Amino acid sequence: MGTASASLCASSVGTRASASMAGCPSRCPGEDRMSRSVDHALGPAVGRIRRALRRQSNFSATTALGAGYFAVLIAAHLVMHPHGSLETTAEIAQLVLCLLGLAWALAAGRRLPRWAGLVLIGGVAAGIAVAQFAASDLGGLLSTLFLVPLLAAYLGWGFRPRAARIMLSAIVAVTTVAALVNPSLRDPDPVVAWASVYAALVSVFTLEVSIALVRGLRRALRTDPLTGTLNRRALRAYVRAHRREGLWVIGIDMDGLKPYNDRHGHAAGDLLLRDSARSWQEVIGESGVVGRWGGDEFVVVVQAPDEQAARAVLGRLRAASPHRFSAGVAKILPNRGLDHAVKVADGDLYRDKRRAPGRVPRTYPRRIALPAPDPAEARPPRQTAYTIVCIAAAGLFVLSGLVDLLGVQAALSVGLSVADVVIGLLTVAAALAFGHRLPRWAVLAWVVLVAATTFGHISAMAGPVPLVEGILGLQLVAAMLGCFYRPGTARAFQLVVVSAVGAGLLFADPDVLGIIGPGPVIIGIPTSLFLLEVVLRVRLRLRMLAQTDELTGALNRLGFEERLQALARRSRRRGTPLAVVAVDFDDFKRLNDDHGHARGDGALRAAVALWRDGLRETDVIGRIGGDEFLIALPGADTARAAAIMQRLRAEADDSWSWGAATLRQEEQVEDLLLRADRALYAAKRRRPRARGTTRQVPLQPF
Structure with a gap:
């Protein structure tokens, strides 16, 4: 210890001397005292923030995020946009409500009642309706439309499907009527009418996608992946x-x-x-x-x-x-x-x-005789949630293209609208034909084509409709990408569409942009990005819960199999080894019988904690049965896996056996798991008969 301290001190002195010689003054004692004072002052606040974050449930965290985001948008809208007295009063009330909702959600955490979310939704929806009724220009009226899909996503995640649909119907009806009866518009404006209808359709799409996502993940969250029974x-x-x-x-x-x-x-x-x-x-x-x-x-x-x-x-x-x-x-x-x-x-x-x-x-x-399982039930359905969502999204773009054809006269706009219709119809036909076999890249290709036509529409627009459709299309694409694609892929392709909208604005007619104002762009584009991030967060959070073993915190069978498939693909692509270790506790049944299930549960939790401390962050632990575990070791061969497991077993309080296997070229994951299982039972047969859960003689590497 003394040698290590001396070496550390010498290293510190040498570093300071080098810094002084290089012209970088060393840190003086006054600066050290100031740093400690700042840390001491900020420590309690940072601790309270961390404790508040740990208390959050999925619902309370989403409520806090939404309330904070709406508060920022309302404050920005108050600063940058001219308001009448009614509109100003409504937005100030909204701002206060959102700030109170943010504080309440963070303070209550998991105890936040559902009706608190209803109060927040009702207040925000009322503010949107008042803003649409009192807006003095087209830009202010259109800006608030882009917030409705975000409310729809929140309703789909936080409430029962029937209640969410009823509430969204009421919100859409009230906001649409408020926009159509705006006294600043002397005659019914077809732009406002179509924008309201299209926003309502995108909101319904977002709601249904959110409901389907949560329903599927909650089903996985409640079901044992092996037997299909409840967990x-x-x-x-x-x-x-x-x-x-x-x-x-x-x-x-x-x-x-x-x-x-x-x-x-x-x-x-x-x-x-x-x-x-x-x-x-x-x-x-x-x-x-x-x-x-x-x-x-x-x-x-x-x-x-x-x-x-x-x-x-x-x-x-x-x-x-x-x-x-x-x-x-x-x-x-x-x-x-x-x-x-x-x-x-x-x-x-x-x-x-x-x-x-x-x-x-x-x-x-x-x-008693059980009915034989129907072979048709084992086959996957022809249309999955993924293909249904793709069909609905492409159908909405087809509808917008047909509406544009009714009102455009320029040859370029007509060509772009026809392209929208053709691309959308081809996407719908492909989804119907391929069904659950529809490749993910096909939809990403459709997103890129949509981005290209969106750029053309906005750069050549003679009115506000293309911009409204483009920004609402951003939210539609965000909901779809966030639900079905990995975070990196979803963000990359969302940025492609956002970039297309931004590039189109650079080439757009300044007179048209002057009529619309900056409000729709400043509110619409950040809202689509925020929607994507919230969808990703909710999906990944629910997915993590559905793939985690409740007792030990390790992955369950469903989660481990998915991670192992990904590791196997990466191993083949990079040419690196991948070892899988099958672990089975010795005489675990006797432990439960002699000391009760609580003692057995404690042994499983302690073993997983030991493995986590002794393994790398890239290693994966999965519980596939009662006392049966699998450990994936990327980058390790059988000899390396044997060394790791012998070290861990030497530190364990309870006895367990293991067997390892390394992925072979062109081998299926199922065959790899079978070889690891055979290695495990070969190891069990070579071990001396154990009594209880005492430590046993170390096993030679298999």
């Missing part, structure tokens, strides 16, 4: 929603699944779990749900009037099950919740195990 999070939500209906918990623990996996492999064990869960769901029907609590542990929640009825359901589950299991029953008390009931049922379950300690776990033919 812990979804089970708790089900109990909260049906708490007054007399619910009972049946805890199930599959007997002897570990030896079954050792004999037949994980693929056979996974099939057995899926088959068992499917048979149980067939038995209980609509009277309850089946959820996977752990590796071979399930929770069945059923509605029953008393314990006798609940145990009768348990008897039917045993008769239908393809594999023997131990079980316990407990009532869900209104003031204790699901976790307490599972703990009580766990005690009953282990009493059931002790009543027949010598029974041989076996798999036997089922006693």
